[in-house]
Amino acid sequence: MSGAYVIETILKILIVLGLFSALAGFATYVERKVLAFMQRRLGPMHVGPYGILQVVADGIKLFTKEDFIPQGAVKPIFKIAPVITAATAFMAMAAIPMFPEFTINGYTVKPIISDINVGLLYVVGVMAIGMYGPLLAGMASGNKWSLLGAARTVVQLLSFEVVTGLSILAPVMLVGSLSLIDINNYQSGGVSHWLIWTQPVAFILFLISGYAETNRTPFDILEHEAEIVSGYATEYSGMRWGMFFIGEYANMFTISFLASIIFLGGFNDLWFIPGAIAILIKVFFFIFLFLWTRAAWPHVRPDQLMWLCWKVLMPIAVINVVITGIVLMI
Amino acid sequence: MSLKEFQNRYVGSQNYKVIQIEEYPKTPWEKFKRVVKRTFKLELFVGLKIVFNEMVKFNIHTVQYPKEKIPIGPRYRAVHRLLRLLESGNERCIGCGLCEKICISNCIRIDTKIDENGRKIPTEYTINFGRCIFCGYCAEVCPELAIVHGPDYENASDQRAQFAKKEDMLTPIDKLKEQKEFQGFGSPTPEADKLIKKTPLAY
Ligand code: SF4
Ligand code: SF4
Numbered sequence: 001m002s003g004a005y006v007i008e009t010i011l012k013i014l015i016v017l018g019l020f021s022a023l024a025g026f027a028t029y030v031e032r033k034v035l036a037f038m039q040r041r042l043g044p045m046h047v048g049p050y051g052i053l054q055v056v057a058d059g060i061k062l063f064t065k066e067d068f069i070p071q072g073a074v075k076p077i078f079k080i081a082p083v084i085t086a087a088t089a090f091m092a093m094a095a096i097p098m099f100p101e102f103t104i105n106g107y108t109v110k111p112i113i114s115d116i117n118v119g120l121l122y123v124v125g126v127m128a129i130g131m132y133g134p135l136l137a138g139m140a141s142g143n144k145w146s147l148l149g150a151a152r153t154v155v156q157l158l159s160f161e162v163v164t165g166l167s168i169l170a171p172v173m174l175v176g177s178l179s180l181i182d183i184n185n186y187q188s189g190g191v192s193h194w195l196i197w198t199q200p201v202a203f204i205l206f207l208i209s210g211y212a213e214t215n216r217t218p219f220d221i222l223e224h225e226a227e228i229v230s231g232y233a234t235e236y237s238g239m240r241w242g243m244f245f246i247g248e249y250a251n252m253f254t255i256s257f258l259a260s261i262i263f264l265g266g267f268n269d270l271w272f273i274p275g276a277i278a279i280l281i282k283v284f285f286f287i288f289l290f291l292w293t294r295a296a297w298p299h300v301r302p303d304q305l306m307w308l309c310w311k312v313l314m315p316i317a318v319i320n321v322v323i324t325g326i327v328l329m330i
Numbered sequence: 331m332s333l334k335e336f337q338n339r340y341v342g343s344q345n346y347k348v349i350q351i352e353e354y355p356k357t358p359w360e361k362f363k364r365v366v367k368r369t370f371k372l373e374l375f376v377g378l379k380i381v382f383n384e385m386v387k388f389n390i391h392t393v394q395y396p397k398e399k400i401p402i403g404p405r406y407r408a409v410h411r412l413l414r415l416l417e418s419g420n421e422r423c424i425g426c427g428l429c430e431k432i433c434i435s436n437c438i439r440i441d442t443k444i445d446e447n448g449r450k451i452p453t454e455y456t457i458n459f460g461r462c463i464f465c466g467y468c469a470e471v472c473p474e475l476a477i478v479h480g481p482d483y484e485n486a487s488d489q490r491a492q493f494a495k496k497e498d499m500l501t502p503i504d505k506l507k508e509q510k511e512f513q514g515f516g517s518p519t520p521e522a523d524k525l526i527k528k529t530p531l532a533y
Contacts, residue, residue, distance in 0.1 A: 038381040042392040296377040312365075 010111050016093055020121040024249035025055045031291050040294035065238035072142030073235065081140060082240045085133030085247035089254065092126040095119035096257050098183050100267045100275040112181070115278045120172065123258065124164060127213060127251065131157040133244065138232035150233025152221050152302060160219075162210035166317035167205035169196045170324040171262055180258075184266035187209040191270065194264040201320045205313055210255040212305070214248060217294040221302050256286035333526065351478045404513040404520075409462045409493045410457055412481040412500040419506050422476035425450040429468035429477050437461040439469060455496040470510070508530035 024073050029044070029052065040235070044051030069078055098114040116122055127142030131153060138150020172178060174195065175186045187193045196203045212219040226229065260266060260282035266274035300308070355361045393400055402408075413422050425442035441454035469478045477499075485493060492498065501509045519525065 033383070037385040037388065040384055040389055041392045042390055042394070043391075045394060136470075159436060181405075292378060292381065296381045 008109070009113060012111070015092075016098075016113065017090060020093065020250050021089065023253065024246045025059060027249050027252070027287065028058070028229050028245075029055045030287075031294075034288065034291040035295050037249060037298065038292070039122040062239050062242040067240065068235075068237045070142060070235050074140040077136050077140035078235075079240070081133050081137035082236065082243035082247070083133075084114045084136065085130055086250070088126050088130035088133070089247040089250035092103055092123045092130070092254050093250070093257075095122045095180065095259070097184060097261070097267065098255065098257065099279065101302055102276075115179065115181055118178045120168060120183070120258075120262075121176045123180075123254065124161075124168070127159050127254065130251065130267060132142060134232040135238065137244070141232070141235040143235050145229040145274070146232050147235045148228045148236070151308050152228070153215075156215075156219065156301070156305060159306060160209040162311060163205055163209040163313045163317055164213065166314065166321055167202045167209060168262060168303060169317075169321050170202045173185070173199060173321070173324055173328060180261050180266075182205055184261050184268065186269045187265045190268075191265065194263065194265045198264065199320075199324070201316060203259070205317050206263070207259060208308075208313060210259060211290070211293070212309075214255055214290075215249045216252070218297045218299065219305060220299050221305060224299060253283065256283040256290075259286055333523065379521065402483065404481075404517045406464050406481060406483070407469075407479040408483050409459070409480055409485055410468070410499050411478050412455060412496065413476055413478060413509060413512070414501045414503070414506055416506065416509065419498065419503055421451060421454065422474045423452050424470075424474055424476070425452045426473065427455045428471045428473065433462075434465060434467060435463050437452045445526045454460050455499070457499075459490040459494050473511055 032054075033043045033051075042127065044054040047053040047057045069075055083282070094113040095116055097110070097115070098109040100110055101110050103109070134153040135150050138146040138148075138153065143168050175183050177183065177186075183195075187195060211217075221227075228234075233241055236244065257279075260279055263276070267279040270278040271276045273281070355364050394521065414420060415422055425440060427442075430438045430440050437458035437460075439458075440452050440455050442450050442452050445451050464479070466479060472478075480499075483523060487493065
């Protein structure tokens with residue numbers, strides 16, 4: 001392993017960490033603004049022009065808040081849980097190719113931290129490990145709301161993990177590779193080659209389960225304020241809570257990147273738009289979709305969620321895989 | 331709908347819309363049919379469309395409070411004001427003590443004296459705002475329209491007593507021009523007719 005490679009990788013890691021932490025903060029601002037506009041409000045307006053510095057104010061508040069650990073909590077686990085959420089959210093990004101390759105001074109940079117041949121499997125797996133964050137947080141808090149939130153988390157994420165896996169199985173069968181770069185290159189022929197046209201059902205299933213895995217409305221049952229206060233994060237304050245938050249937003253970006261790469265042609269050039277910009281447009285469309293649905297839709301009951309997962313989405317996903325297999329054989 | 335139609339209160343001569351509520355499904359097959367129907371009717375996208383339209387229309391209703399304020403109705407009963415006579419600038423209060431008498435929480439206290447012109451004037455006029463329930467009886471009973479309710483609702487202070495002394499409530503003599511006449515109780519908001527809106531039944 002050469003020195004240049006190590007330095008390059010470390011640089012990439014730092015960039016991804018810094019960029020996506022900042023983006024997570026900025027996404028909260030965008031979210032509040034978009035939600036406000038959709039509800040005929042103005043949103044944050046007072047800190048800075050149009051409230052743009054609200055993110056900074058929130059950051060200062062989070063960092064300077066008391067780091068509080070309740071008496072009945074299991075301290076080491078309580079402390080480590082938010083780290084798991086944030087860390088796994090960023091680890092999942094390691095195998096995602098964010099942009100097309102580019103060259104600086106004759107040196108080719110691949111904007112992916114590690115191009116492993118089972119990239120997709122790795123991303124989905126690490127995101128699933130992220131479930132331990134809420135689970136341990138809820139169980140270690142010594143609070144009934146947290147415990148309920150943790151139980152809901154496990155139920156929700158475990159169930160929808162199945163749908164995610166099955167829904168991306170069909171495109172993976174078509175491409176024949178688990179590497180996200182291969183999947184991207186498979187769709188390099190333009191809009192008509194996008195996998196969304198051959199796998200529309202898988203796309204919808206992936207999107208639905210993506211919402212469930214990032215706890216976004218309409219599947220935000222694990223920290224729904226009206227029912228269980230704040231779910232697993234009830235007892236958290238300050239930066240520990242902030243880490244859950246960053247993890248959630250980083251996951252949103254991961255899901256958006258995955259959906260864009262697997263189904264919407266990734267970072268291939270789109271007509272006259274260069275690939276790097278094309279993927280950004282797609283990702284921000286998905287982020288906007290997250291906010292849009294949050295403004296429009298109510299959230300579902302936990303039993304409806306389970307019904308949706310096991311009785312509707314899972315059978316459809318299986319049928320989709322079977323039909324794809326049959327079509328591939330013929 | 332015009333105002334005239336709106337003021338028609340005769341039930342029966344109006345056009346009501348009867349809401350159709352579907353029967354609940356009983357058999358599993360009917361339930362299945364309902365799920366399929368709801369899935370492909372794309373009702374969820376109607377919700378998306380509505381919020382998106384609202385965003386594009388950008389019809390914002392926020393009042394940015396400390397910077398902007400909504401005018402307050404004349405019936406609002408905030409901290410009291412003692413008014414002056416507009417021409418002479420004399421205090422209106424004649425020290426009759428009716429307000430003190432009628433106050434149901436017993437929180438007005440007046441001291442009076444006969445001044446050099448032989449008029450009775452209050453030397454002290456305090457309202458204990460810890461006890462006042464802002465019922466408005468004092469303003470109602472005052473024969474001289476001397477004690478009225480002011481429109482100031484921003485009463486944050488470290489002591490309630492800071493609003494309650496005579497010099498706090500009395501119109502300053504140099505502000506006499508700006509003194510607003512009390513509209514009287516039950517007076518409607520200016521242009522109240524224009525503010526009436528139809529209750530949106532036809533969603
Ligand atoms: S508003 Fe009512 S309670 Fe307050 S001082 Fe007047 S009469 Fe008394
Ligand atoms: S009722 Fe009016 S005039 Fe009489 S004492 Fe009270 S404020 Fe003065």
